[in-house]
Amino acid sequence: MILKDKKLLITGILTDKSIAYASAKIAIENGAEVIATGFGKGLRITERAVKRLSEDIKVYEMDIQDPKQVEEAVKAIKENHGNIDGVLHAIAFSPTEAMGGNFMNTELDDALASFEVSAFSLKTLAKGFQPIMNNPASIVALDFDNSQAWPGYDWQGVAKSGLQSIVRYLSYYLGSDGIRVNAVASGPLATTAAKNIPGFSSMEGEWDEKAPLGWDTKNAEPVAKVVNFLLSDLSEVVTGEVIHADGGAHAIGGKMIED
Numbered sequence: 001m002i003l004k005d006k007k008l009l010i011t012g013i014l015t016d017k018s019i020a021y022a023s024a025k026i027a028i029e030n031g032a033e034v035i036a037t038g039f040g041k042g043l044r045i046t047e048r049a050v051k052r053l054s055e056d057i058k059v060y061e062m063d064i065q066d067p068k069q070v071e072e073a074v075k076a077i078k079e080n081h082g083n084i085d086g087v088l089h090a091i092a093f094s095p096t097e098a099m100g101g102n103f104m105n106t107e108l109d110d111a112l113a114s115f116e117v118s119a120f121s122l123k124t125l126a127k128g129f130q131p132i133m134n135n136p137a138s139i140v141a142l143d144f145d146n147s148q149a150w151p152g153y154d155w156q157g158v159a160k161s162g163l164q165s166i167v168r169y170l171s172y173y174l175g176s177d178g179i180r181v182n183a184v185a186s187g188p189l190a191t192t193a194a195k196n197i198p199g200f201s202s203m204e205g206e207w208d209e210k211a212p213l214g215w216d217t218k219n220a221e222p223v224a225k226v227v228n229f230l231l232s233d234l235s236e237v238v239t240g241e242v243i244h245a246d247g248g249a250h251a252i253g254g255k256m257i258e259d
Ligand SMILES: NC(=O)c1ccc[n+]([C@@H]2O[C@H](COP(=O)([O-])OP(=O)(O)OC[C@H]3O[C@@H](n4cnc5c(N)ncnc54)[C@H](O)[C@@H]3O)[C@@H](O)[C@H]2O)c1
Pocket: 011, 012, 013, 014, 015, 017, 018, 019, 020, 038, 039, 042, 062, 063, 064, 065, 089, 090, 091, 092, 093, 117, 142, 143, 144, 145, 185, 186, 187, 188, 189, 190, 191, 192, 193, 194
């Protein structure tokens, strides 16, 4: 029960395939109280998915691009639950014009929309919830390793590079409050967001072949366990870090030599 007595805000649950859903499930199994957020037209879908986890989880509306909604969510969560011990940032979006091989023709507005929702939003979330976070506390974001270019991932990839950097800056600015900030670089998982990435399906088999530990794109729980480690006090001296939860694929340059 590594999260006993911990109150966690889990953003980004859309369906039972969401990485945030698996993270909430493992967190509950580890003793945490979970609070969820959803947004816009997806809010009802989030509420249905969350009900499958537990009838007791409250869902608050929070569009990360809407400062008023963030402020209201912080206020309502403080009133109803008190201070929190951790936050999972599981939020990403890119307009279709910013992915799928349109890199050279993407307009600034579309690239900025990717950055705002997928990267800057981590700062928005951290700043909003900082006043109601305990000491120690933990913020975890979900990354896709972007040390290489992934054709088709395009400006979402650029946003992920920004996200990694924001993790490091937040670790600096929030460390004195006892707030750790880390990211988990997940291998590909078949979620709603992933299905909108052109070329995602071709990556699925390749990842399993490349990863020394193998890889199952339909099982988010191994990634969720790493998220839970970072949300727990077991990671009390870890901050500004990106942990790869990808079966080891990031460490391997090419295909294994076969004799
Ligand atoms: N699925 C993968 O292969 C993979 C790999 C590495 C990292 N990730 C990252 O994991 C995170 C979660 O994605 P997922 O794959 O579980 O997909 P998902 O579609 O289940 O979750 C994406 C979430 O982003 C939320 N969102 C989008 N715009 C928002 C906004 N303006 N305000 C608040 N919430 C908003 C959606 O409501 C949704 O819940 C993302 O950051 C994604 O980039 C996914």
